[in-house]
Structures are given as C-alpha cells and as structure tokens.
Amino acid sequence: MRQVISLYLLLLFVSAGIHPANAQVPSSGETIEPEFAVTAVPDKWSKESAVVIGQKTEYIFTRLAAGKRYTTVVRIQEYVHKRIKIQDKNAQEAFSTFYYVTMGKDGKAEYQIIKAGGKRVDIDMKNAIEEEKGIPAIYKPIYYRLGIKYFKIAIPDLEVGDIIDYNLRSTIDWDMRENGIGFTPFIFSLANNYSTMYQQYRFVMANGMKVKFRAFNGASNLKMDTKASVFGDKESYVAYYMLDRDREKTTEERWSYELRNTPSVKFRVIMLADNDPDSKALGMATVDRTFIDLDDVYKRFVGAALYRTTTVNTLVAYATEYLAKKKADGLLKNDDDIIRECYYCLRKVFLEMYYKGPVHSDLEKYMTGKKLYKKILKQQEKDEQKKEEREDEIRINSVVFATSLRTALAAQNIQSELYVYMPRTLGTWRDAVFLEELDFVMKVKSKRKSYFLEAFNNFDAFGSPYTYLEGSEGYSIGYDEPNKYYKTPGPLSTYQENISHKDYNVSFIDAMDDINIERTSVLTGHEKTDMIGIANLDRDYLKKDFEKYYNPPGQKGKRKKEDEVIDIASSTGYDNPDKEEKLKQRKELMEKDIKNEFDLEKYGEFELLNDGRYGDTATLKYKETFSLKKLLSRAGKNYIFDAGKLIGDQIKLEEKELQGRQTDIWLSNARTIENNITINVPAGYSVEGAQDLNMSVDNESGSFTSTAKTEGDKLVINTRKIYKKNFDKKELWPNYVAFLEAAYKFSQSKIVLKKK
C-alpha cells in the first residue's frame, strides 16, 4: 500500500522536564465516523482484491508549558485508523502479517477482525514481536528518547471475507529550538493501491500554528471543523479536515507522473514564531493556501553560489589564470568562448584533484563537499537518489560548482545566476508549496543564448541538456545586486537535439546461420546519457582534459587565509593504472548492452570515435563489430531474415493500452531514433518481401517512418522514430498508439532471401 503518513518519518529530539499546559486539550481518535461502521462494499469493487472502507489520519499539535510559560516544545499526537475488506487470497496473504511502528510512551496499536457474520475478534497485540533494528549509534539516543518501536504480528484466523479494522497511536515532542518551526512536509496522492470508499486527513492545531495546504488535480480542500474546534481565553485549538470518497485505486500507466496525474495533496504544519504578528493577533490556527514565498526562496538558495572554500579557491584561481592566458593569446573571442572554457577548465582542475591528487576517502568528501551547506545538501541527498549514477561517474558537489563558476566568471566580468526550479515530476512553479521541493543549477547568459549548467561530472558536455530540467519552471537569482530574482522558464530540448543514430552494415556468413554486423553509433543530447560513461570507461579523456587545459604554474604569492588554495601540482599527462581492466570492462558492458536487445553470438571490437564531452552539440560516436544469431531461419532452400529486429526492441503496447489512456502523457524529453541498415545480400540470393518494410505514420506527437530499397546487391533500410514532445494530453494518446504500433510491427518484419 502507499506509504502511510507517519510520525515515524519525523526525526526529532525531546526536551525533558516539560508538562502540558493546563488547557482543554483535544485528544485524538475520539470520534469514530459512521463510515467506519460500514461492512459492505460497492458492487463495482466487489470483485477487487481488497477495498479500503475507511482510513483516517489525525494529528493534534499542542504546545507544552513549564509552569505558566510555554516552552519551545510542540507535542504531536498521531492517530491512524484503517478498515479494509479482504476479498481474495492475495489480500489475505498481504494482510496476514502486520508490521507497524509506534512512538512515545503511549504509542500503541489496536486490531480487530470483523468476521463475515459480524462477529468481532480482538487481536491480542501483546503477541506482537518487537523487532531489533539496526540503528546507527549516533541515532540510538534519539530513538530511545522518542520511544520508537518496531513491531510485527501474524494475524490469526484471517479469512477471505473478513474486515480488518486497526488503529495506531503515537506521540512525539518536537523541540523547535533544535528542529525548526516547520514540521516534515507531506506530499502524496490520494489514490491507494486499493480502491477507497472514505478517507479523511485531520489536523488540530493550537494557536500560534498554521498549516500550509494545497490540493491538486481534483483533491478536496481543507475545511475548518468548528464543532471539533475549542476556543478558549488563552488557548484555542482549531480543527481542519479533508475528506475524500469513492476513490478508485491507482492505475499504472507508462509515462505518468503520479503527482501530476492523480488527486494529490501537500501539507505541512508550521509553528509561527512568537514575533510573528499572525501568532498574536489571531490567537488561532490558520490554513495557508498561498504560493511559495519568493523572498524565502531567495534567502534559502542565494547562498548556494556564495560558499567559498579552499576547494573553490583552488578551482577559481587555476581557471582565472588559465582564462587570462588564453585571452591574452586571443583564443577567447566572445562570452560564449569564455563561459565554455571556464566550465571545462574548472572540470579539469576538479578531475585532476580527484584522479591525481592524494585520493583519500576524506578528500573525496571534501572534494564533493559533503560537509558543506547542510540544508541544501540534505535535500540533494534525496535528489541524488533520483539522478541515476553512470558507470565511473564522479560529480562535483553543486554548491562547490555554483560558487566556483560564479566566482570564476565574475572575474571575467560575466554574471551568473542561480536557476531555482520546481522539478517537473512534482508540478509547475505554482504547484510548489515547500522549499524542499525545489532544486537549482547555474544559469549563464551570453549574447547568443542562456546556458543551464548542472554541477558537472566527468562526462557532461558543456551546454548539453539535462532531463530533469526539461520543461521545468523556476526563478533566476542574480548576484550583481541584492534581492534580484525573476521568473524564468527552464530549457526544453527538441527531438533534433536528442538523437540516436545508428549505421549498420550487415553481412551473412557462408553457413547462413549468423550475421556479422559493423555498427557506428552517433548519439547526441539525452541519448548519450546511458552510454557515455561506458564508452569513456578507459578514461582517455582525462589525458585530453589535462593537456588541453594545462597551464604552467604561476607565481605562488602569499595568500590570505580565506584565499588559500590546495597545491594540485598540475601536469599534462595521466597514466590510468587500471586501464587494461577498464578496457575489458568497457567491452563487457557494451556486450551486455547488445545482449539486452539481440541474441548475440560474439562481440568483436569497440572503437571510440568521439568521446561526446566537448562542445554545445558534442556527439558521442563509437564503432562496434559483432555477430548475431537467430535472425535467420530456413524455409526450404530460402531464408527468412528478421531484418526488422535490427532496430532493437520496440514498445509493444498491452491490450488495455491499445484501448485508451486515463492520464496525461509525461515523457522525459523529445527524441529521435534513427537506423540506417545496409544489408549485403549474399551471392546467389535475391530479396523478396522488402516492400512490407515501407511504413509511414506521422502525427503531431510522433512519427515512425521507414523505407527499404534495393541498391545493387544491397538492401538499404532507413528508419526514423520521433517522439516530438515531452508532454501530451491523454486525448492525444491515439497518436502514440499509431506510431508505436507501427514501430513494433516494423521490428517484427521479415524479408525473404530467395535462392536464385
């Protein structure tokens, strides 16, 4: 099931010696809605595995007091109640064991089974087993103080037709001095793995608090519950709730972003500071439905390009000297040249420090800046999990990069900006509610264009697009004057920029069982992403970098402490100690890549023709030889050749996909896949049936076109598949069906090699 919102997600500290203030404090789980008494499910869901009859999550936020004064501690009570009907063996298995977490001294679980005849059976939770968790030593005191406990219990006598009804209670005390005034934000879809008849989210907040709440894609809004609110002279408790009914279970569709396609909500409770006028004037909780505050965005992110460290100094000092020399030599003619060369020079220094310096785990941390700028880094840790790491990839920390690039370019009188954006998977800028949702890259403008520059790795080409920036919305923060920011659309690449082009030269061996292939692949833009790390595994590019951006050491003057640099002893060469191993590994990985799509008989040679790391439109180009099997079959004296399979695996839409689509279409980016296949027809044979390979489907969303023509003793097949956009409304899904089905049909096409 979808992850349950839980206090367990909140990691915090407890202050000792505090007591609740004398007030009429509401308590959680007191009201059981009539929806939780239901035993029947709607007919439309009667054949489903299980149905959530009701689920309710309730939070109560109260302030603790010591004597007559409030402390900085907020007590949070959580109450979760679920009632689920088990309708088949799959659900019976899924719910036959119950794992749960409680927090606080009064943390507990209650569990009941309602048998088909109405009999209620209480599950004795004393039989639950507390699990030992591997908690890192530094967190152990926190877990102990918070009283976090992990339990599991096998549910006895659970049968198909039963209803399970359980609730969980937890309490934690949140010290604002240590943990901040904003509690953990929650972002989730209202669609569950099982269809849900009724769900409610409820907050009760003491005065001096507010909840930031936004609903999306048709989710209900938060409402105030006056009946459940308590208004007092000194203290007030205001209750808010959100109801959702009759919610179909999640449907999984390809190219779908859950938060953009399904009813979803974002919320977070915030404690107002004592000097906040809202806190005193209102004396009660409020719901904040405003957009994200741009000043807050500025304050939070501006520092990301202002964080000077010794590493930054080293990068900047080298780049500045290098650029000055190249300028003096007349090699940098315009801003575009300077920006590009600055980027590559900084990377050279970074890679030199990494690969040639005293490589050390501590240094690695230092270099990648993991001890810097804690809040942003914490967020990055989450984001980095989304950005898949490539083979042999080393990426500079984004704060080190931002500061280095900004400083080095400023020395050349070129101003950089920080582009803070809302990732497309989460929504538009207007959908942003919390600062934690945002991310940043650098943006530098020349007269010609704006460059969006992510913290580089060893493979990125200057100015190449990044999938996660595609179609994003954000704000640019300027550094040439204070408090400068303005709205900026993110980059959007076209299918002409992201191209996979493959030339095949196909010949048949005499035995007519396997085929030999010589293939040249040319990849640009996003199409390089999966292969560039593997293709450059030999690290020969380091030599090129070190030579191209080598600058003889200048005079070492005495520097101020804040300007100190690391002595990196720059030199031109690089001898990769693991080269042989890396070459072997590269071949194996390339071979594996082919095996993913073809029945490989033997992988031959690999040759890197262009490493794809330089220039705005840097192409990754390599050549391979290999032989494939099982593409030829006999038919009497003739042969059937699965020529269509050479374009690789194509998407085969499932039956339900052919029938329609429920959600909008979110692709990562537009792109083009081209194959030029030259088949050398073996002597004594002619080609028949090639006319079936001519196809043409073209619409506003995409296209698949193919041609096949005989040229002497060769059959030349050209195919092109284009995804023209990175988004379409669901109504345009038939366009996708049209060209995807055509591409699949082509991939299954055969020609006959007929014995003359």
Next chain:
Amino acid sequence: MCRLLHVRSLCLAFFFSLLFGSAFCQPDFSANISSWKTLFPKEDIIVYSYKETVSFSLNDVPKPGEGNVKAKVVNELTLVPVKDFIKYDDGLFYNDQVSIDNVKAVSPKGKEVTIQKLCGSYKDEDIFHSDSKYCSVKFPLEEKGKAFTYRYEDNYRDVKYLTSFYFHLHMPVVERVIEFNIPSWLETDLREFNFKNSNIERTSVKDGDITRITFTVKNLPSFHQEPSSPNHALSYPHLICVNKAYTQNGQRKVLFESVKDLYGWYSTVCADIGNNPAELKDRVAGLIAGKKTDMEKIESIFYWVQDNIRYIAFEDGIMGFKPDAAQNVLKNKYGDCKGKANLLKEMLKIAGYDARLTWIGTSDLPYDYSLPSLAVDNHMICTVILNGKKYFLDGTEPFIALNDYAQRIQGKQVLIEDGKNYILDRIPDFPAERNKVKKITKISLDNDVIKGTTSAEFNGESKSVLQYVYTSMRSEDKTTALSDFVKRGNNNIVVSNVQPPDFKERQKPITVNYEFKANNQVKKVANEIYVVMDWDKEFSGLEFDADRKNDYEFNYKYNFNIQTELAVPDGYKVDYVPASFKKNTPNYSFEGSYTNKGKSVLYNKTIIVNKPILLKSEFDSWNAFIKEINNFYNDQVVLVKQQ
C-alpha cells in the same frame, strides 16, 4: 525452506586478521596485485589468508540453553584491497546459540580501526520471525596492496549447533585454512562433501592431548550467486562437523553418534508440544463427515490444511525444531512446516489413522540420515501409514494431491517417528512424465495472422506453477495473468476466451482452453506463404556462457508434448516442411517432426529434461544440444499457391 541453521562462510559471515593488540605494520602486497588481478579478475578485495580455528571446551555447569560441550571458532583474515580506498562492507550472522565476539580490524600501520556495526533482526523472506540476527560491518580500507587484518570469534553455546564449514567466501582467497583442534575427550568426525577436484588437503597432527586436523586450499575464487544456481550445499566443498561423543570424569556421553541419537533429541524436543486433540475434534468431524473411504477422509483433512492454514514461519530458538501445538495452528490458521505437519498428524489421528511426524532434508541438501547432524534436514512433513503403505503429506505444498510429491522432496530419505524407535524410508522419485505439459493446438491462416485454439493440460509441477500464479494474483488481475501465462511472454500472441480452469480437483490435471491470434508469424511473398508453427521454442535461449560459475538448476523436470495442426488454406498446397529431428541422451531428449497431411501440416514436439541439475561439466554437451534444437526450430513451413 522451513528451518534456518547457522552456516559458516560463503555469503555469510566474514572475518579477518593477524595479531591484534600488537602494533607492527602489515606487509605490503602491491607486488602481488598484478598476478592477483589475472587470477581473480573483477575483484576489489583479495583475501590473502583466511583461517578458521575451531576449539572445544567442556562446560561443567551448563546454564539453560547451553550444552556440555561448547565450541569456539576464531576467524582470522588478511584483507588486501586491489583498488584504492574502498570500503569493506559485509555482514555477520548470529543467533541464540551462537554469539559473535571480539570483532576487531587493524590497519596496515597496526592501528585498530573503528568498525561501523549495525545489528538487528535478520529478515528472511520465508521466515516471519526467527532468532537470526545480522550485523552489517563496515570499515574503510586504504591504498591498494596495504593489508588490513580482521578477526572475530563465534562462540557456540552448545556444540550440536556447530555443523557446516564452507571454504568459499564472496571474495577470492589465496590461502584458506580450517583447523580443528580436537581434544582427546571428544570424538569428532569431519565429513567431507563435494571435495572431488577441490584440491583441498587434509593433514592430521597429534599435539599432546590435541589432534589437529587441518584443511588447506589455495587460490579459491569467490562465491557468486547466479540465477538458477543449486543450493551451495549441492555444489560447493564443505565439511560437516559431527561431534559424536565426549568423555567427562571417565564417563562417555553420546552426542550425535548416529541417527538414533539425532532422532532421540528430536523426540525430546517434540515430547512437550502440548497438543490438545479435544480442540481439533469438531473440525475433524466436520471434514470427514460424509466421506466414505479412507482416502477420501485423509484427502479431506490434507486439502483443508493446504487451503486454510497459511504458511507463516516462526523459527525462534528451539521453535526452529519444535512444532507449535496443533490447536494453536488450527486457531491461528497459520503455521510453518512443523506446525502444519503436527496439525495434520493430530487431525489424522483423531480421524483414526496412523499419522507420524517426519523429518526430511529437501533437494537443497545432499545428505541422508547416515549423517547424524542438525544440518541433515530442513523440513518436516507428516506420514500416514495405511494398510502398510506410507503416504507423505507435505502441508506446505498448497496444491498437491495425496500420493503426489513435489520435486523438492522426491527421492529424499525421511526419518519417521516410531515411538522410541524410528523408521527410515524414502519418498518416491517420479520421472519428468509427472510434470507433463500437453498442448493440442489447431491453427489456420487469416491473411497474415494465425488464428487458433489450444487445449493445454498441465500436470505435476507445471500444474502447481500455474495454480500458484493464478491463486496469488489479485482477483481483478487473474484473467490477464492466465492469458500471460499461456502466451509465455510473447507479445505477438493475443489470447482470448481463456477459460479459468477447475483448480479444485487435485487428482486431475488442469486443462486450460483458449483462443488466440499470432501476429508476425506469417510472411507472404508472391505465391508463397512462409509459416512459423512453433513460436514457443522452449529452451532455445538456454545456452550457458563460459563464465558462468555455478551449475544450473531447472525449475523442475520437464516434459513437453506439443501437437499443432495447421489447416492449409484453400488454393494452397504444402511446398516444404522441415526435416524431423531427434536427439536422445540419458538426461534430456528432443523429438520434433512435421507431417504433410495434404490439407494440413501436423507438427509434433516432445522435450524431456529428466535431471533437475545440469552440472558445469555438462554445459558443453547441453549447448551443443540446444544448437541442434535451434537448427530444427529455425526452419519453417512453406505453402505455395496451387497453379
């Protein structure tokens, strides 16, 4: 599997070191790296030496849970990274019977390094709760070639739990040593398994009161888990330490000298299960009411347990060996293999049958009861003796019929309780015929699409797999799952009108009838039509690369019997049918033929794989077999327009 035992080495625990507490530097192995990289490619860490030293001690005053003989295993390991500054990352297992103590790692400069340890309950996919614990161990290594040493001890509270010793680790080992220091008061038998061609040397030296038996092997490659690998006990060299008896104060006391002693301990453990038959009576009465024959009654009880008692395993301490009481399992409606076996026994006894608890090692284990050790078995079933015939009831098999046996227990020896005595017997072993898949398909051409109907019959393991797939799916996904099952992942096949079969009749095969369309299997050129009549092509892709490290275990013994008849379209005649092909070996065979019947072409195919494990030494001949099969598969029927 129903029971976890602490297994030494392989993917499990790790350990290392030389002399701790002393601060001298470790040797530099930089000069060896080049040759090690050749010998052990793709490895990050080489274990220069790994020694386990086993010693025994008498426990004069055993505390609860302790035995009269205890054992200590000191693990000492020298780790050499062949890459700079990588992190050592591994895990140690322990439980109520075995503790891990004195874990230490020392840097090349002789300094003890801080080890990051994260310890907690070990989660096994099949076991809901056990006493198994797991410690994740991490510490940073330094430059390549600089050796770290690592050491820890396993302390066994009772020597009966000291069983298996494996030689392989998940890192390569230059020198691997296991040394047993056996005192004169202890009678120990070290049984060797899979030692053939392992180059393990065994030496024995008498050193005063101690007999030192040492096993040494050099240049061991790392152990790699690969898909469809047989359980390591079947392939990898290992020892089982059988501690037969000890002498204390002049008195000889037997531990596990023979199966009789093992059975004796099992009996003791099971003596106080606390069954209360009265609580089962009503249920049994209801199940056998109206059943006339013995077989009907036994079946009724057996199948009810299969259908209604969920498999949830508790392996906590002695509960790894002792069944939960029958009335608890009945009330909870869950249990593990022991709980289910015990419930079956008690219910069948109430129904008037001679039912008994039965221990067995599944096909994952290469042993029989000539090995008196807790490692010998891992499962429990129930045996019913009726009119002199034994019926073995495995309550954990969710769909099996009475008198039918899952492949994982076929041919395995069983230990059946018999009061103070015991009975040894063996589960019948069935040929691949038991698992037969029989398909009869009629196809015809509709332009360039093949349309057809199939009647597919599933038996034995193939039937169990189908039942499992179908039953485990959500209700709303069952039809799709069934279609996907019969189309075998082929995107060109569109299944329709698939009829959910009758899963209730266990003694009969399952038959699935469906219609389908097969796209992209026909090529029309001028007057000719080329037709693919077999798109399933079983085993065509099962070839083994030279770099596979492990033997290959099939899911079960296979028997496919396929018959497909193509109706020749009006106006066409058969121009060509592929030649027949037949290949028989003792372990597998293939027979395929096309018959031109004028108005139709009949395709017949029979594939039998009668041996569930293919050894690495057999890969070449298997690959040649597959090549021949593919040669047959890669030929197709040609129809030509009649003039």
